[in-house]
Amino acid sequence: MLGPEQVPGSLEATAGTLRRDLLLAYRRRGDIINPLVFALIVVTLFPLGIGPGERLLAEIAPGLVWVVALLACLLSTDSIFRDDYLDGSLQQMLLSPQPGYFLVQAKVVVHWLVSGLPVTLMAPLLGLMLSMPGGGYLPLLVSLLFGTISLSMIGAIGAGLTVGLKRGGVLVALIVLPLYIPVMIFGSGAVVAGCEGRPYSGQLAVLVALTVLASVLAPLAITGALRINMDD
Amino acid sequence: MTCERDHRLLFEDLSFTLSAGRVLQVAGANGSGKTTLLRFLAGISNAYSGDILWRGDPIHKVSAHYRSQFLYLAHAPGVSLSLTALENLRWYFSLNQHIDSQALYHGLREVGLEGYEDVPGFRLSAGQQRRIALARLVISRAPLWILDEPFTAIDRGGVTELEHLLCRHARDGGAIVLTTHHALKLDMAFDRVELEEGQC
Numbered sequence A: 001m002l003g004p005e006q007v008p009g010s011l012e013a014t015a016g017t018l019r020r021d022l023l024l025a026y027r028r029r030g031d032i033i034n035p036l037v038f039a040l041i042v043v044t045l046f047p048l049g050i051g052p053g054e055r056l057l058a059e060i061a062p063g064l065v066w067v068v069a070l071l072a073c074l075l076s077t078d079s080i081f082r083d084d085y086l087d088g089s090l091q092q093m094l095l096s097p098q099p100g101y102f103l104v105q106a107k108v109v110v111h112w113l114v115s116g117l118p119v120t121l122m123a124p125l126l127g128l129m130l131s132m133p134g135g136g137y138l139p140l141l142v143s144l145l146f147g148t149i150s151l152s153m154i155g156a157i158g159a160g161l162t163v164g165l166k167r168g169g170v171l172v173a174l175i176v177l178p179l180y181i182p183v184m185i186f187g188s189g190a191v192v193a194g195c196e197g198r199p200y201s202g203q204l205a206v207l208v209a210l211t212v213l214a215s216v217l218a219p220l221a222i223t224g225a226l227r228i229n230m231d232d
Numbered sequence B: 001m002t003c004e005r006d007h008r009l010l011f012e013d014l015s016f017t018l019s020a021g022r023v024l025q026v027a028g029a030n031g032s033g034k035t036t037l038l039r040f041l042a043g044i045s046n047a048y049s050g051d052i053l054w055r056g057d058p059i060h061k062v063s064a065h066y067r068s069q070f071l072y073l074a075h076a077p078g079v080s081l082s083l084t085a086l087e088n089l090r091w092y093f094s095l096n097q098h099i100d101s102q103a104l105y106h107g108l109r110e111v112g113l114e115g116y117e118d119v120p121g122f123r124l125s126a127g128q129q130r131r132i133a134l135a136r137l138v139i140s141r142a143p144l145w146i147l148d149e150p151f152t153a154i155d156r157g158g159v160t161e162l163e164h165l166l167c168r169h170a171r172d173g174g175a176i177v178l179t180t181h182h183a184l185k186l187d188m189a190f191d192r193v194e195l196e197e198g199q200c
Helices: A010-027 A029-050 A054-077 A082-087 A089-095 A100-114 A116-129 A134-161 A169-195 A201-230 B034-041 B063-067 B085-096 B101-110 B126-139 B156-171
Strands: B023-028 B070-073 B144-148 B175-179 B191-195
Touching: A010 A029, A010 A100, A010 B085, A029 A054, A029 A116, A054 A100, A054 A116, A054 A134, A054 A169, A082 A089, A089 A100, A089 A201, A089 B070, A089 B085, A100 A116, A100 A134, A100 A201, A116 A134, A134 A169, A134 A201, A169 A201, B023 B034, B023 B156, B034 B144, B034 B175, B070 B126, B085 B101, B085 B126, B101 B126, B126 B156, B156 B175
Parallel strands: B023 B175, B023 B191, B070 B144, B144 B175
Antiparallel strands: none
């Protein structure tokens, strides 16, 4: 008898999607390098452009590292759903009996693993290149660790809205940059406070709260955006 | 099983019923709205007026249940070329149906991809890539199949096999709605809906 077989639970479906996207990321592991090289180039150029004065560099280092990390994450945001949209996988995903929420969340988590996380891990090196004061490294790592999750979640909303467009790159930036700003303000604020030896737990707490909020709410918006684009 | 629709855009006053065990071919010239009609049936687009009923309920009201009842094969079939045939199927069924890996191998063997299970999609020919998607038909137990040009890029032997597969599904009590430009040869009677041009 054909018919309503038992449909896999959301957990199984999410795990399946997670595994698939990790495999895809592994197959295209060259793409992980792009944001890292971008960040390295920008940070290398800065001392050449404004002079190698240690005090000036140390002063702008916290903000600069955060801006560079943010732009590096933005670089790959545009393509989160692009391939899946073109080959029809996204359509199959949304037509499956599974709730889109967790599947989309899994996709964004994988995107973070190959963009935000590597940039976070490289950030101390960027700080070193700009002779950032020693107190700033811990808040830099923690703020980027949480901050880049928010950036991926927020960025995916823009990517979902523009996935049907041939060239959505600039549009994604215009949509998500305003939403990135609060994340960046609290993130770099924590690092500045750390550099100056002031307490920074307040900024980090706000940042973590923003991250939780983004991780819970953004998948709703992303799923909605993708469904709109499926019906074109 | 009832599927009714009334709709005025590309086509007007279109109405049909698809019962279990039946195959329905949607025919018409290029641009006559065949794909659009299938997209409506799959619930992808709702730019129509009228109703599409699944067992008496409008599909948008029972969408979560309805989505577990059909298999939709589109022009872009949802096969990632960076993944192997096996990985593609495994992901598809992790969303749609409990199966064991034995069933996956069986499905790939049935569509002539034995020995290609672990070859990345981009190394396969267009027809073989298409066959990865067709392997879903072998494995799936969804009662309704919505197939948009399933014969694209398939060789002559494959066409016959696919026609057998369609018959088998209908005999098992499934329902199929498909579009094709190929002269469909089935061992059983099937219905046709003709979409005419210029009914705007």
